[in-house]
Amino acid sequence: MPTFRSSRIFRNIGIVFIVVANIGCDQISKNVIRQNIGFYETRTIVKDLFTITYVENPGAFLSIGGNLPHTVKLIVLSVIPLIALIFGIVYILMKKNLTWLSALSLSFAIGGGIGNIYDRMVHGSVTDFMHLNFGLFQTGIFNMADVSIMTGMFIFLAQSYQRQRGRMLG
Numbered sequence: 001m002p003t004f005r006s007s008r009i010f011r012n013i014g015i016v017f018i019v020v021a022n023i024g025c026d027q028i029s030k031n032v033i034r035q036n037i038g039f040y041e042t043r044t045i046v047k048d049l050f051t052i053t054y055v056e057n058p059g060a061f062l063s064i065g066g067n068l069p070h071t072v073k074l075i076v077l078s079v080i081p082l083i084a085l086i087f088g089i090v091y092i093l094m095k096k097n098l099t100w101l102s103a104l105s106l107s108f109a110i111g112g113g114i115g116n117i118y119d120r121m122v123h124g125s126v127t128d129f130m131h132l133n134f135g136l137f138q139t140g141i142f143n144m145a146d147v148s149i150m151t152g153m154f155i156f157l158a159q160s161y162q163r164q165r166g167r168m169l170g
Helices: 004-036 070-094 100-123 144-169
Strands: 042-046 050-057 126-134
Touching: 004 050, 004 070, 004 100, 004 126, 004 144, 070 100, 100 126, 100 144, 126 144
Parallel strands: none
Antiparallel strands: 042 050, 050 126
């Protein structure tokens, strides 16, 4: 019969695997784009719905902070978020009563965050390349790290909604 300690080790290995898998998928996709698509080149994947355009984002979401002085940008967009993400990993691994869905959602978000911070620290900017256009609704250009972050937030919000609904009905 598995002990609490062995199930905890298995859980933590799973969490680390999910974080690393998100970072890996992000970095592999960005390397493929950097090597095979020209800067600002656009390729249509699915009609006008899904296109790939290789851009480098010097800032955060929608290039916010891209014009900050280098040292300030490094601290605000890389160092502080990296410290927060490290604390997040420690929190997930140490928190005993964290649900699996909460751990999963945080693992996706942390993996995506680390993927983008890695780009900023190694390449000086974040490689973005995907764009969705549904007519009135269209996205900015984003990457797999952003997909990981949004997936984590979606899982977290869905779980929170389900919990709140259960409390109201129960």
